[in-house]
Amino acid sequence: xxxxxxxxxxxxxxxxxxxxxxxxxxxxxxxxxxxxxxxxxxxxxxxxxxxxxxxxxxxxxxxxxxxxxxxxxxxxxxxxxxxxxxxxxxxxxxxxxxxxxxxxxxxxxxxxxxxxxxxxxxxxxxxxxxxxxxxxxxxxxxxxxxxxxxxxxxxxxxxxxxxxxxxxxxxxxxxxxxxxxxxx
Numbered sequence: 001x002x003x004x005x006x007x008x009x010x011x012x013x014x015x016x017x018x019x020x021x022x023x024x025x026x027x028x029x030x031x032x033x034x035x036x037x038x039x040x041x042x043x044x045x046x047x048x049x050x051x052x053x054x055x056x057x058x059x060x061x062x063x064x065x066x067x068x069x070x071x072x073x074x075x076x077x078x079x080x081x082x083x084x085x086x087x088x089x090x091x092x093x094x095x096x097x098x099x100x101x102x103x104x105x106x107x108x109x110x111x112x113x114x115x116x117x118x119x120x121x122x123x124x125x126x127x128x129x130x131x132x133x134x135x136x137x138x139x140x141x142x143x144x145x146x147x148x149x150x151x152x153x154x155x156x157x158x159x160x161x162x163x164x165x166x167x168x169x170x171x172x173x174x175x176x177x178x179x180x181x182x183x184x
Contacts (some may be wrong), residue, residue: 029142033080034089036135039096040073043128048099050125053107056118058172066165073158080151099128106136115180122173129166136162 047070051063083090089166110117136159143152 023105025142026146029139029146030084030086031091032135032139032142033077033084034091035093036132036139037074037077037081038090039086039093039132039135040070040077041090042093042096043070044074046103050103050107050121053112054118054121055113055115056092056172056177058175059118059121062165062168062172063121066125068173069165070160073161076154076158077134080154083151083154084148095131096128099124102127114184115177116184118177119173119181122169122177126166126169129162129169132161132162133166 027101044067046064047067051060054060054063078088103121106120107117108123110120136155140152140155143149143155156165
């Protein structure tokens with residue numbers, strides 16, 4: 001943890017002091033937790049629609065597996081709130097709302113049972129994963145700065161799962177979907 005030297009007496013103190021819990025920095029952290037909590041809860045509702053729209057069994061399975069992980073992300077965030085002594089609270093995430101809407105638009109604008117639709121679903125899904133990777137990476141870093149070690153570990157676990165989901169989507173796209181979509 002970073003330390004700072006007091007200008008008045010030369011003593012060193014930890015940056016994650018008790019004052020941190022009441023700081024603007026901690027407020028930012030809490031607001032971002034509420035944001036990603038809303039995002040994950042809404043993904044639990046949106047992913048089954050994406051899964052149903054997928055043509056490829058491989059893509060459908062990938063989305064289904066991530067749906068189960070996402071339910072775990074919601075529970076893990078609830079643990080984070082508990083560790084911080086707060087009640088889980090969601091704040092509408094405008095970014096995720098837009099990304100989910102974009103995914104629904106891809107499904108509406110493409111023909112059913114086509115690899116083109118699957119390619120579009122993968123693109124929309126990876127945009128979501130990249131947003132989540134950014135959010136969890138930042139939250140983990142903030143938790144570490146404030147000395148919330150257990151919270152940081154939980155956020156790191158979710159971050160790794162999001163990175164893995166992104167990699168799996170890339171594998172599906174590159175193994176079959178993109179070639180099939182290009183041939184349609």
